[in-house]
Structures are given as C-alpha cells and as structure tokens.
Amino acid sequence: MGKIITLANQKGGVGKTTTAINLAASLAVLEYKVLVVDADPQANATSGLGFDVRNIRTGLYEALIKDEDPHNIILSSNIDGLYLLPSHIDLVGAEIEMLELPNREKVLKFILEKIKNEYDFIFIDCSPSLGLIVLNALTASDSVLIPVQCEYFALEGLGKLLNTIRIVQGQLNPELDIEGFVMTMYDARLRLSDQIYEEVKKHFSEMVYETIVHRNVKLGEAPSFGQTIFDYDVTSKGATNYLNLARELLQRNNMTKINENEKIINTN
Numbered sequence: 001m002g003k004i005i006t007l008a009n010q011k012g013g014v015g016k017t018t019t020a021i022n023l024a025a026s027l028a029v030l031e032y033k034v035l036v037v038d039a040d041p042q043a044n045a046t047s048g049l050g051f052d053v054r055n056i057r058t059g060l061y062e063a064l065i066k067d068e069d070p071h072n073i074i075l076s077s078n079i080d081g082l083y084l085l086p087s088h089i090d091l092v093g094a095e096i097e098m099l100e101l102p103n104r105e106k107v108l109k110f111i112l113e114k115i116k117n118e119y120d121f122i123f124i125d126c127s128p129s130l131g132l133i134v135l136n137a138l139t140a141s142d143s144v145l146i147p148v149q150c151e152y153f154a155l156e157g158l159g160k161l162l163n164t165i166r167i168v169q170g171q172l173n174p175e176l177d178i179e180g181f182v183m184t185m186y187d188a189r190l191r192l193s194d195q196i197y198e199e200v201k202k203h204f205s206e207m208v209y210e211t212i213v214h215r216n217v218k219l220g221e222a223p224s225f226g227q228t229i230f231d232y233d234v235t236s237k238g239a240t241n242y243l244n245l246a247r248e249l250l251q252r253n254n255m256t257k258i259n260e261n262e263k264i265i266n267t268n
Helices: 016-028 044-048 062-066 088-096 104-112 133-140 159-169 189-205 217-225 237-252
Strands: 005-006 035-037 082-085 120-125 143-149 177-185
Touching: 005 016, 005 133, 016 035, 016 044, 016 082, 016 120, 016 143, 016 177, 016 217, 016 237, 035 044, 035 104, 035 133, 035 217, 044 217, 062 088, 062 104, 088 133, 104 133, 120 133, 133 159, 143 159, 177 189, 177 237, 217 237
Parallel strands: 005 120, 005 143, 035 082, 035 120, 143 177
Antiparallel strands: none
16 A cells, blocks of 8 residues: 655745655655655646646646546656656636535545555645645645755744644544655755754754755756656766655665665765
8 A cells, every 4th residue: 555645845945846756756766656646736746747737638636626537647757657646727726616525625535545555655746835735635645744945944834834734633634644854955065054954853853854955956957857856867966865865765664774884864
C-alpha cells in the first residue's frame, strides 16, 4: 500500500513544488513507483514535469467535481516510474463548488483510495494556502512534509499550519503524522541560513531532516525547461541533495538503510 504525503506550507516560494517533483523523481530513480498529484491551480508541478498546461483538458478538477476516474487522468512522465495527476486553471473554482458536496473535506481521500495501492508513494503538491483543497490533501494523507526556506520569515505562519494539522488530526484524520521539515534554499555563504536552520532545529528537533537542499541555480532553471533536476543536470548539487533526501525519507520509513559514508548532510 502506497504512502500519501502532502507537501504544505501556506508561505509561498519555499520550494514546495521543487521538492515535490524532484523528491518524487529521486524515488523513481531509486526504482519506486511514484505519483505526483498537482493540487495547485497554478499547475507548476504539471509544467515542471514537462506538460503544457494549455493542453491539459482533464485533471484534478474533473476528478474532484465531475467524478472522473483518476485512472483516465494520470499521465506518464519522462522518468520511468514517475506519474502525474495534472492540474489546470479550472481548479481555482473547485473550492467554491466543493462547498455543496457531502463530505467535502474527504473528496480527495475517496479519489486517492482508488489508486493508492498502485504506487509506493503519492505526493500531493499544494498551493500556498490553508483552503479547502489543502484541507482535502491533509485529510487524504498519511503524513505531511513541510518545506522551510532558510530565510528571515521562515517560521512565519508555521504556527497556523501546525494548528490546521492539529485540527485535521482531531476531527478528520487522526492517523495524520508530520513526516518532517525540510530546509530549502540554504546558502552556505550566509550566516542567516545557519541561524534559521538552528532555530528550526531547536523548535522541532528530530523532525527536521538532516539533508538540506542548497540554493542551486540548476534547480531554479530546470522547471523553465519542463524538466526535473535529473533530466536537466544530474551532476548538480540539487540532484545530489534530492537524491539524499529521498534516501533519508526511505530510511525514516524503515524502507532502506543508508551507509554513513553515503550521506551528504553537512551544511558546508
């Protein structure tokens, strides 16, 4: 049975989509079968995996609102084992239309239950908000992975997100866990990056992943070409970071072991 992980943070620009597509790609490279669910009307995960959003006619919106079978929507990416349930701009209206649906917080859960057993991992890429679709994602998930940018306002809004998670745990999904916090956009040249990392580590301790995603030009360029970092530059630090992040995730889920000399966890 596959594990469903939501990537959430209502603060924009923290690397949610970059982490969703490249962590998923890393696991596919490691020969796991992975699905990315694009739950953001901006459809950045869809375009980041090489699909022209203008050509997407059926996506998550149709599954949520029109009861389209997800099997008819899922697309294969350029990477073996990596699949996408795409999004398009119509998703922006889904939250309003879902208000009238029964069990409106569980619509996505019912959709993913149809396909969960077909994948090792399902990653849900959310918009920077705490709206109904994000609530659906948290209700449908086994855990939530929280990217945190190594910049000044990193902790801003995390309290609201954690409170939302607690509400979901209490009322909708008592099995929801926090998968962990991933530090992104780390710049070794800046003392601030170290300070933010230490601050997050102080607050959340072992919940913070040891693998840090460094600020990397290649990671920024890859989406504009509709490619994951493994398609764009497999030798880059970004590719190394996400591959190590994938291996640490597997280790934390007792799915593999990592030799100490293979881990790249330092901040230098």
